[in-house]
Amino acid sequence: xxxxxxxxxxxxxxxxxxxxxxxxxxxxxxxxxxxxxxxxxxxxxxxxxxxxxxxxxxxxxxxxxxxxxxxxxxxxxxxxxxxxxxxxxxxxxxxxxxxxxxxxxxxxxxxxxxxxxxxxxxxxxxxxxxxxxxxxxxxxxxxxxxxxxxxxxxxxxxxxxxxxxxxxxxxxxxxxxxxxxxxxxxxxxxxxxxxxxxxxxxxxxxxxxxxxxxxxxxxxxxxxxxxxxxxxxxxxxxxxxxxxxxxxxxxxxxxxxxxxxxxxxxxxxxxxxxxxxxxxxxxxxxxxxxxxxxxxxxxxxxxxxxxxxxxxxxxxxxxxxxxxxxxxxxxxxxxxxxxxxxxxxxxxxxxxxxxxxxxxxxxxxxxxxxxxxxxxxxxxxxxxxxxxxxxxxxxxxxxxxxxxxxxxxxxxxxxxxxxxxxxxxxxxxxxxxxxxxxxxxxxxxxxxxxxxxxxxxxxx
Numbered sequence: 001x002x003x004x005x006x007x008x009x010x011x012x013x014x015x016x017x018x019x020x021x022x023x024x025x026x027x028x029x030x031x032x033x034x035x036x037x038x039x040x041x042x043x044x045x046x047x048x049x050x051x052x053x054x055x056x057x058x059x060x061x062x063x064x065x066x067x068x069x070x071x072x073x074x075x076x077x078x079x080x081x082x083x084x085x086x087x088x089x090x091x092x093x094x095x096x097x098x099x100x101x102x103x104x105x106x107x108x109x110x111x112x113x114x115x116x117x118x119x120x121x122x123x124x125x126x127x128x129x130x131x132x133x134x135x136x137x138x139x140x141x142x143x144x145x146x147x148x149x150x151x152x153x154x155x156x157x158x159x160x161x162x163x164x165x166x167x168x169x170x171x172x173x174x175x176x177x178x179x180x181x182x183x184x185x186x187x188x189x190x191x192x193x194x195x196x197x198x199x200x201x202x203x204x205x206x207x208x209x210x211x212x213x214x215x216x217x218x219x220x221x222x223x224x225x226x227x228x229x230x231x232x233x234x235x236x237x238x239x240x241x242x243x244x245x246x247x248x249x250x251x252x253x254x255x256x257x258x259x260x261x262x263x264x265x266x267x268x269x270x271x272x273x274x275x276x277x278x279x280x281x282x283x284x285x286x287x288x289x290x291x292x293x294x295x296x297x298x299x300x301x302x303x304x305x306x307x308x309x310x311x312x313x314x315x316x317x318x319x320x321x322x323x324x325x326x327x328x329x330x331x332x333x334x335x336x337x338x339x340x341x342x343x344x345x346x347x348x349x350x351x352x353x354x355x356x357x358x359x360x361x362x363x364x365x366x367x368x369x370x371x372x373x374x375x376x377x378x379x380x381x382x383x384x385x386x387x388x389x390x391x392x393x394x395x396x397x398x399x400x401x402x403x404x405x406x407x408x409x410x411x412x413x414x415x416x417x418x419x420x421x422x423x424x425x426x427x428x429x430x431x432x433x434x435x436x437x438x439x440x441x442x443x444x445x446x447x448x449x450x451x452x453x454x455x456x457x458x459x460x
Contacts, residue, residue, distance in 0.1 A: 003143065004061030005029065005038035006052055006080055012362040013070040014103035018042060021093050021104065022069050024131035028139055029065070037061060042069060049076045053083050061086060063143065066113070068092035071105035073185025074116035081122040088117075089125040089142050095328040097337065097405040097412075101361035108325050111426070111433040114149060116187040118387045118430030124149055126427055128329065152428035154391035154456035164448020167315045172201030174311055175264060180209035180271025182302035188432035189269075190385075191304040199383075199390065200453060202311070204304055205263065209271055213280045216248070216255030224250050231367070234346060235357045241366035246357075248282030249367040253290050260296060267307040272300040277363040285343040285360065286367030289409070292320050293345040299323050299434065300343065306434040309383045316445040317379070317438035320345035324380075324437050328405070331420040335412050336397075337405045338380075338437060342368025344409035348439070350374040350401065361407050372404040373411025379442040383455070386430035392450040393431055393458045395422065396443055417460075425460035 007025075009018050022042060029036055037059045043049040056064065064084050066077060068091065081088055092110040095102060107128060117124050126149050127142045129135055141147050160168075176196075182189035193204040227250045231238050238246065256268060268291070276284045288298035297310030300323065310321045322345060324338040342358055349355045349371040358370040380395040395415060402412035415422045443459075450457045 001034045001062045002059065003029070003034040003036050004056035004059060004064045005036060005040065005067060006049065006056070006064065007039055007042050007067040007069055008049065008072045008076060008109070009042035009044055009070040010072050011044050013105060015042070017103050018069045021131065022067065025067050025069070025091065025093070028131045028135050031136065032139060032143060034143070046076065050079060053080055057083060063087045063089065065143070066090045068106045068109045068113070069104065071109040073183060074112040074187055075185030077113035078116050078120060081117055081120060081124070087125070087145060088122065089127070091127045091139070091142065094128065094130050094330070097328065099404055099406070101407050102327060102339070105327055107327055107329065108433055111326065111431070112186065112188055114427045115386060115430050115432055118151070119187055128423065150428045151387065152425055152458065154389070154458035156456060157454055158447045158451045158457050160451030161448045163445045164452045167312065167445060167449040168200070168452035170315045171311060174202045174266040176202060176204045176267045176269055176304060176307045177207055177259060177263060177265040178204055178269045178302055178304050179207045179212050180275065180302055182271065186301055188434065189301050189303040189306070196304065196308060200308060202308055207259070209275050212252065212255050212259065212270070215258050216251035219251045219254035223254055227253060231357070235355055235369070238357045241357055241359055245282050246366045248280060249284070249286055252276070252282060252284045253287035256287060256291055256298070267297040267299070267311050269299040269302045269304045269307040271302040273363070277360065277365050281365065283360050283363070283365050283367055285341040286369055288343040289345055289369050292322065292343065293347060295320055297321060297323070300340070303434050305383050305385065305432070306436070309381060309436040312383060312449060313379070313381050313436040313438050313442070313446070316442045316449060317440055319438055319440070320347055322348060322437045323434050325433055326426070326435065329419050329423045331423065334419045335400065335414050336419055336422070337410055337412055339406050339408060339410035342370055342408040344369065344373060348373050352401070358407060368408055370408055372402065373399050373409065375399050375401040376439050377441050378413060378437055378439055379446070380435040380437050381446055382432055382435045384432055386432065390455060391458050392446065392455040393429060393460060394443060394446055395435070395460050396441060422460055429458060429460060
């Protein structure tokens with residue numbers, strides 16, 4: 001068998017560490033006994049990846065293996081799927097939990113690819129494992145087609161009750177401001193405004209990113225000073241970050257407040273990168289956390305369905321919510337890590353730890369909050385469009401009292417099912433990479449809300 005390789009990476013992550021992981025992955029693949037062709041260095045951009053795909057087509061490979069070494073969007077996985085009818089596999093590597101930055105974030109790349117391939121009705125196999133000495137059997141199973149993603153369908157629309165009807169009714173008439181378009185390759189964040197209106201009676205208004213930037217720049221210095229005083233009461237180290245960048249970040253919070261008031265918006269879906277850093281010069285993560293604490297959900301990456309999901313969960317929980325990524329699953333430890341930059345609501349901070357101010361791990365600009373999530377029961381949910389079929393995906397577990405796995409806001413949790421089963425179901429469901437999280441067990445209310453919204457239910 002001739003095996004074609006596509007090693008995917010992004011230069012904003014820890015490139016030397018990623019290259020060391022790639023070397024170990026290549027060694028493991030070479031030991032499988034197949035004829036191996038294709039790129040053996042990280043493909044960092046579209047042009048290099050498309051050229052590598054063309055080279056593999058000339059080689060007439062029997063199978064394509066994507067090495068998901070760091071996070072990437074799903075565009076090149078879809079390009080590979082469209083270029084080949086041969087079997088397609090993805091091998092992603094786990095993220096070390098060392099308390100520092102996300103060095104790879106490969107699982108999120110696998111997550112985006114699984115969703116996008118599901119939307120395109122493309123079968124694939126997958127593996128999430130470290131390239132250590134025991135990888136040979138799992139890798140052999142992957143390449144022999146014994147680890148298919150499959151398709152996990154939702155069940156029936158559940159019955160509803162008064163609470164579920166009340167939650168669904170509370171959504172009607174809500175307004176979401178989508179500020180900027182979602183990043184290319186983030187099919188997880190795509191939306192159809194007519195479908196959202198039909199589903200939940202929620203209206204989406206599209207605004208330009210520059211509208212937010214201009215509004216932020218016009219904020220009064222006195223209002224920025226008041227917000228800075230509030231920040232100083234929350235964290236002990238605001239003076240440690242760049243003063244001008246912090247000022248611009250705080251202005252984004254005031255800009256969101258102004259836009260919310262003028263447009264009567266209930267939630268936001270914001271294209272947070274790269275332009276907030278590269279064009280405006282300050283992070284929106286901390287402002288999103290502040291808005292979330294005030295029960296005005298902000299979904300990053302212009303994820304409109306993420307904002308809708310936050311509104312739904314906020315109604316069910318009557319508490320702040322956190323739109324988060326699942327960034328690591330350790331089946332041996334039985335735990336997973338949820339994380340997103342530094343935008344969890346401050347009330348979710350572990351009371352044993354003092355929250356601090358920090359900068360974005362890749363872009364190095366403030367404001368982000370940094371703290372581990374507090375222990376307790378948690379409910380996770382997503383209004384999903386996986387496989388082009390609307391549904392409500394629901395999960396539950398317990399946040400553990402563990403040190404922060406990564407910088408920013410993160411938490412180590414244990415699902416109420418084996419982590420390996422949740423991992424397999426997540427990939428098979430084609431779930432989007434954002435889920436909304438709230439403290440407490442809100443499953444029954446959300447089941448009933450799914451019934452009121454006529455959404456099939458999938459519990460993973």
